[in-house]
Amino acid sequence: MLIARFFRNNEGALNALTKVLDIGILSEKLVRLAYPELQRYTIDVTWRKTSSFAQIRWEESSNKISIRISRDVKDWHDAAVTGLISHELSHPATKDKGMSELNTDGDVLSRGLGPYLAVERLFAGKYQDHEIRSGKDRYLGYESIRLQLTDLETRQLDALLYKVGLIPVKPSAPIRISHDIIILDNEYRTSMIIEGHRIFLPEDMDNPDIKLVECENAMNVYADEILVAKLSLSEF
Ligand SMILES: [Zn+2]
Numbered sequence: 178m179l180i181a182r183f184f185r186n187n188e189g190a191l192n193a194l195t196k197v198l199d200i201g202i203l204s205e206k207l208v209r210l211a212y213p214e215l216q217r218y219t220i221d222v223t224w225r226k227t228s229s230f231a232q233i234r235w236e237e238s239s240n241k242i243s244i245r246i247s248r249d250v251k252d253w254h255d256a257a258v259t260g261l262i263s264h265e266l267s268h269p270a271t272k273d274k275g276m277s278e279l280n281t282d283g284d285v286l287s288r289g290l291g292p293y294l295a296v297e298r299l300f301a302g303k304y305q306d307h308e309i310r311s312g313k314d315r316y317l318g319y320e321s322i323r324l325q326l327t328d329l330e331t332r333q334l335d336a337l338l339y340k341v342g343l344i345p346v347k348p349s350a351p352i353r354i355s356h357d358i359i360i361l362d363n364e365y366r367t368s369m370i371i372e373g374h375r376i377f378l379p380e381d382m383d384n385p386d387i388k389l390v391e392c393e394n395a396m397n398v399y400a401d402e403i404l405v406a407k408l409s410l411s412e413f
Pocket residue numbers: 264268278281357358
């Protein structure tokens with residue numbers, strides 16, 4: 178139902194890899210159809226140069242959400258971008274249930290957007306679950322998302338894969354790119370969560386550019402060019 182409505186509104190964009198998707202309009206539609214509780218927020222979604230596929234930031238005390246989507250994702254099919262933005266919207270929607278990636282993916286599935294999330298994970302190189310925080314949390318992979326779909330959603334996923342022209346294949350090596358970064362601003366501190374790790378940011382940082390640089394078996398995390406953490410490469 179949801180998928181049919183999206184595609185009727187978005188038909189011209191389905192095959193248009195040459196045309197840049199209007200992610201502002203897409204996120205408005207997602208909120209209207211699947212995330213009604215986020216309608217009170219002003220949501221700003223922009224294409225940016227980022228080190229992860231997406232970065233989301235919100236302030237506890239205001240109704241503003243900022244989402245940055247990597248410019249590299251412009252090459253993805255619209256269905257995959259829909260899955261990515263759904264995952265980002267599910268972060269503020271599930272903020273009171275703990276900030277786990279698994280809960281966030283579960284929320285996307287519960288809203289009937291699982292077929293899009295499955296396509297997104299193929300573009301993101303996550304065919305199988307991607308464990309983070311030493312197995313305490315995880316991103317769902319294509320394989321296990323598919324197993325959790327209803328019969329109707331499975332048929333919708335197959336129709337999507339046909340339209341996208343994608344055959345699900347397990348990559349020979351996992352892709353070491355951070356999926357997404359969350360920045361939380363409350364009245365005391367600003368912190369970010371990356372691959373399940375919470376990192377506190379210097380006081381005057383509002384919505385910093387986060388850069389990840391691989392260096393001697395570690396991933397250096399920079400916020401506005403300031404080194405804020407070194408994470409083990411095994412976490413990615
Ligand atoms: Zn996430």
